Amino acid sequence: MNAVAIVIMVGSGLRIFNAYPAFARRGETFRWYPFEHKSIPLNLTFGGWLGGARHWHFAMMWVLVVNGLVYLAFVFLHGEWRDLVPRRNDPRDAIEMMKFYLFIKKRHPHQGKHNALQKSAYFALPLVSALAVVSGIAIWKPVQLAWLANLLGGYVWARYWHFVAMTIIVVLSVIHVFMVFAVDPYSIRSMVTGRYNPNASPEARNARPFYHLFYKPTFPVSDADVVPGAIAPPLPPKNPSDGIEI
């Protein structure tokens, strides 16, 4: 549902942007956007026309704001924020993760619930979303809530920050969805139900993209292959008809 709402929000936002695909105040120039007055391709937009897109945008904003607040409440009430706050070693670990994905490093770095790259993405997303919401309110009500627009540098800049926040959210989402399917498609079940069975995921999900397509479990796993602290490798099924228990 969130995914649908975000797609509608981004599509309708781009449609609104297309009505004036630039940031400059009339009679001025704006130097911080290289594509001033270049339209967004129409098939990336939603709402059909400016008025329709505005209606969708102003309807979906409530869905996303309420969902965001529920998410924050859950993360805090369940203490899951502990898995997301940045730690001192995160930058180093994030570089290690990148090396792993780029085949520079053979072994998957040690991690907790999320790896360092995931952690920084999941930590950044609520912050960027907050910027999207605040800048959105600022350009919705630049006179009645002028203080908010002024906080962001005025209407023109608030509109710019709204666009930047959207771009970051889109980039993070695209990477996220790609990694879900490419690294650990078995985790989709956990996104819906909340249950995660690490035994179902290839190499206990510590794999490179598309690894699961070629993954043939070999058993038994020697002790030398077990990375200390990593999630246990999958157990072999008892007989072929059992399959993997979920």
Added chain:
Amino acid sequence: MSIDRRDFLSLSGSALYAAILAGCNSKGPRTAQRLIKYAERKNEVVERALFRHTSMDATQSGAHAAGNKLPSYFISKTVPVWDEGVRGKWTLEVGGMVAKPVTLSMDDLLHLPRVANRVNHYCVEGWTAVETWTGVPMRELAKLVQPDANAKFVDFQSFDDGYHESWDMEGALHPQTVVAYALDGTMLGPAHGAPARVYSPVKLGYKNTKYLTKIAFMPVANGGYWSDAGYEWYGGV
């Protein structure tokens, strides 16, 4: 059978998803239209609750006036120009549910209290432009005609092929809402709504009727050119 929190979440999630799919399959656009209409009504409640007469628009220091870069439009086939030979002297009628309706000539307007507001123009398309609008505050005109207590809306009508937009009373009586006859220190030209137009930074550009002929105080709103075409009727910023 007991249902724990996760079961509940997954069940309700599936149910919601099924409902959305069913909605899309059976009625599609019509359900969606109802949904966004509902959202528009609720948003208007929020917007009117946020509205303050004390919230003023101010231009940023260093912002340049748009000057001749200010876009203009009209809905007639050609630029609407008031032809005195055909229509006689231009006047502005201020009436409807008021105690003392008046018909004002340009000379009358020029002798009423005058303000010059350097403000932003917020277009529905997303651009802004800085301009100085000189004219009579709507508050002064309201003082003159004394609207009825039951008048909750104001309609601004024009000679531009029936173009009009009705406003909520609060927006119409905001201190920065003026019946403007000059732009950037010179009398309005035909492109920007001569002889006079309504101008307010608290409404999106399309709510600001140009080529003004009549201001009517009313008990109910009667839509408007762009609001009937599907843009938000409230159009406040």
